[in-house]
Amino acid sequence: MDLDKREVLVARGTVEIIQLSELERLLEEKEKPRGYWGFECSGM
Numbered sequence: 001m002d003l004d005k006r007e008v009l010v011a012r013g014t015v016e017i018i019q020l021s022e023l024e025r026l027l028e029e030k031e032k033p034r035g036y037w038g039f040e041c042s043g044m
Helices: 003-011 020-029
Strands: none
Touching: 003 020
């Protein structure tokens, strides 16, 4: 899968991600990068 498609898949449904340049570098360097998905239940 090419880099552009991987970026779209990683960023879909997110509100906030790392800097785009960091994401691109990570996807170029690692075939299967790991990520952290956080959830904050801060109330209304």
